[in-house]
Amino acid sequence: MNEQLNSKIVHLKTGKKEFQLPYTNRGVGRTLENGLRACVDWVEATFIFVSPTQLISDVLLLNPSNFFPDTGANGYRQCLRNGSIAIFFDGREDMGVHLEMKGRGCREYESYNKRSWKQLFEIMLSNQASFSRLDIAVDDFKGFFTIKGMVRKIKSKELVSKFKKARNVEDIEIKTGEVRGVTLYFGSNKSDIQIRMYDKLSERTDNNYNVPPEITFWNRTEIQSRNKKAQALAVTLANEEDGEITIGKTVCGILRHYLRFTVKGNDSNRRRWKTAPFWEKFLNGVDELPLTTIIEAPTIEEKEEWLSKQVSSTLALVHEAYGGDMKQIERFVKQGIERLKPKDYDMINRFKAQKKTSLVGETKEASNDLLS
Known part of the structure; x- marks a missing residue:
């Protein structure tokens, strides 16, 4: 498998206009x-025979010095965190x-x-990793179906399923009554699938x-697998071969x-009804999908969090050592600029634009509150 990370621009035809979607894909x-x-x-x-440092350096191939202590959870007293990558430890011996x-x-x-x-x-499986959860997502930028359309299909009994029930949840903006998002669930959150x-x-x-x-347009279909199903999915992905087995299958x-x-x-007998053409077309497209690597640009907020966790104490140390003289801190900032x-x-400009949009919205809302 080619290990070079190749960035590409993919041109998609939506039927209305062409748009560009940045993505990256390893070896495909x-x-x-x-x-x-x-x-x-x-x-x-979970790993029984691997230490936190070994997990970071040997399995993930990351630098342990980039992880900072954080609050433990779920029975673990300690945690090492790098952004949204968390390593929990110091629980019971069997944890x-x-x-x-x-x-x-x-x-x-x-x-x-x-x-x-x-x-x-x-490498995780070779270190006897026990997977408790593994999710795969399929993103649809073309519009094979709408979530509301799927709900209508279910209410019209035009779904044959292993699941007994589906659950439809709407996010409604109270001020306007506008439906901002619809999520359709099949199966319980604690089930294996x-x-x-x-x-x-x-x-x-x-x-x-x-x-x-x-x-x-951007719909997402997520398959959440747990325990034995997650373990089986991890094994499938570990055995994936270019051109033969894809995650899509x-x-x-x-x-x-x-x-x-x-x-x-x-x-x-509804089971003898024909499969809807849109669903067959969607599944045929999914069947051919390779596993995609997505690179999302970091945000100012994430940089701030890293600065607070990793650097703030060092800056404070220098600041106090020089008797509260900010010139030393300013020197670092100038070097960084x-x-x-x-x-x-580009990240700075996007952040400023978002802040400006947010400020305008807050100002308008405050003005409306004063007049109401």
């Missing part, structure tokens, strides 16, 4: 011409060391370009993420097994 020539993308979106695993990488943590790990997911899962479908674009924009204006198999949207027929690159200024 296939692009996103069908408007779909698959990625790892959550990893949790071992626990690795947690949620969605943001997965993107951060990819940005270090240390191991491919295949390589990471291989849960499938979620939701409007990722609304989620991103509502949480002030910088989404390129060219992206006008696994995801497609899971979706086909649990969900089949249909076209209403006359037969009293000289080293800023175009990508750094």
Whole structure:
């Protein structure tokens, strides 16, 4: 597998206009011409015979000095954290060391370009990792279906499923009554398999993420696997081979097994109704997907958090040693300004633009409150 991280711009045709979607892909020539993308979106695993330092340096290939102490959780008294990558330890003897990488943590790990997911899962399994959760997400930028359309299908009994129930949750803006996002759940959150479908674009924009204006549609289908299912999925990914096995085949198999949207027929047995063309087309696209590595640009807020956790005490030490003279701190800042690159200024400009937009919104809201 080619270990070079190749950045590309993929041109997608939505039927309305062409947009550009930045993405990266390890060792796979296939692009996103069908408007779909698959990625790892959550990893949790426990190690009994690996120390926290070994997990960081030998398994993840990261620098332990970049991890700072944080609050423990879930029975672990201590934690080492680097951004959204967390290592929990110091629990009961049988609890071992626990690795947690949620969605943001997965993107951060990819940005270090240390191991491919295949390589990471291989080394984790060789160290007897016990996976408790592993999520795969499929992003749809083309619009194979809408979440509201899926809800209508379910209410019309046009779904054959292994699940007994589906749950539809709407995020409603109280002030306007506008539905800002819809999430469709199949299976319980604690079951070995849960499938979620939701409007990722609304989620991103509502949480002030910088989404390129060219992206006008973004649905996400997530498969959350736990325990034995997570372990089996990790083994599948570890055994993935270019051109032969793709994550798409696994995801497609899971979706086909649990969900089949249909076209209403006359037969009293709904299982004999034909599969809906949109669902078949979506699954055929998913079936061909390789595992994609996504590099998301860091934010000013993340830089601030790192500065607070990693550098603030050192700055305070220098500040106090020089009798509170800020000139020493200013000298560091000036040196840093000289080293800023175009990508750094891009991050600065995006942050300022977001702050300006937020300030305008807060000012208008305050004015309306005064007049109401």
